[in-house]
Amino acid sequence: QVQLVQSGAEVKKPGASVKLSCKASGYTFSSYTIHWVRQAPGQSLEWMGFINAANDDTRYPQKFRGRVTISSDSSASTVFMELSSLRSEDTSLYYCTRVVYGNSWGPFDHWGQGSLVTVSS
Amino acid sequence: DVQMTQSPSSLSASVGDRVTITCQASQDISKYLNWYQQKPGEAPELLIYDASNLKTGVPSRFSGSGSGTHFIFTISSLQPEDIATYYCQQYDNLITFGQGTRLEIK
Numbered sequence: 001q002v003q004l005v006q007s008g009a010e011v012k013k014p015g016a017s018v019k020l021s022c023k024a025s026g027y028t029f030s031s032y033t034i035h036w037v038r039q040a041p042g043q044s045l046e047w048m049g050f051i052n053a054a055n056d057d058t059r060y061p062q063k064f065r066g067r068v069t070i071s072s073d074s075s076a077s078t079v080f081m082e083l084s085s086l087r088s089e090d091t092s093l094y095y096c097t098r099v100v101y102g103n104s105w106g107p108f109d110h111w112g113q114g115s116l117v118t119v120s121s
Numbered sequence: 122d123v124q125m126t127q128s129p130s131s132l133s134a135s136v137g138d139r140v141t142i143t144c145q146a147s148q149d150i151s152k153y154l155n156w157y158q159q160k161p162g163e164a165p166e167l168l169i170y171d172a173s174n175l176k177t178g179v180p181s182r183f184s185g186s187g188s189g190t191h192f193i194f195t196i197s198s199l200q201p202e203d204i205a206t207y208y209c210q211q212y213d214n215l216i217t218f219g220q221g222t223r224l225e226i227k
Contacts, residue, residue, distance in 0.1 A: 035216070045165065045208060047216035061122075061215055095164055105212045107155045107171070111164035 002026040004112035017084040022096030029077040033099045038092040127219030140196040144209035153213035
């Protein structure tokens with residue numbers, strides 16, 4: 001069955017960077033796009049960008065451009081999300097999620113368990 | 122950016138009630154609207170995709186309708202296990218989510 005297993009919780013100081021991982025299994029890694037979505041405590045969901053594993057195409061919203069980098073290692077079926085210049089407002093639960101179709105855009109049918117990032121001095 | 126305005130933000134209903142949540146897009150997004158259920162401590166789960174399509178395995182009491190800018194999510198007969206927060210999400214122009222609707226049992 002499809003599984004997305006994320007790396008563990010991180011505690012970072014303001015100004016630092018964090019790199020999270022999302023290991024995929026149960027499907028052909030290169031056939032699907034992985035997105036990252038975050039959720040601050042008690043808040044809604046916020047899209048952070050995607051990587052199309054077929055061609056390594058990436059896309060980020062303007063808000064995170066220059067601060068977020070999504071990459072992949074196809075040999076390990078793993079996607080990474082690095083967020084730099086961390087501030088307290090980045091304290092959130094970060095999810096990786098897969099698009100149901102073989103396109104870059106679409107509904108998200110499988111989600112990782114989430115990786116908690118806490119930014120605190 | 123496409124803004125998604127979801128209402129109400131919270132809702133209290135009784136078991137067996139019909140529950141309706143609406144989502145308004147700031148511009149035409151055609152049918153590219155999905156609905157997710159998120160229970161406390163869990164990741165979101167896709168229920169409805171492309172406005173009105175029920176994901177396989179999701180109970181038929183859940184349904185969705187609408188197109189363009191106005192969308193409706195309905196639970197025909199509320200069950201205790203439906204207690205959760207529900208989110209709409211558009212993917213016509215990048216991706217944005219609604220603010221969520223917290224559903225409680227009265």
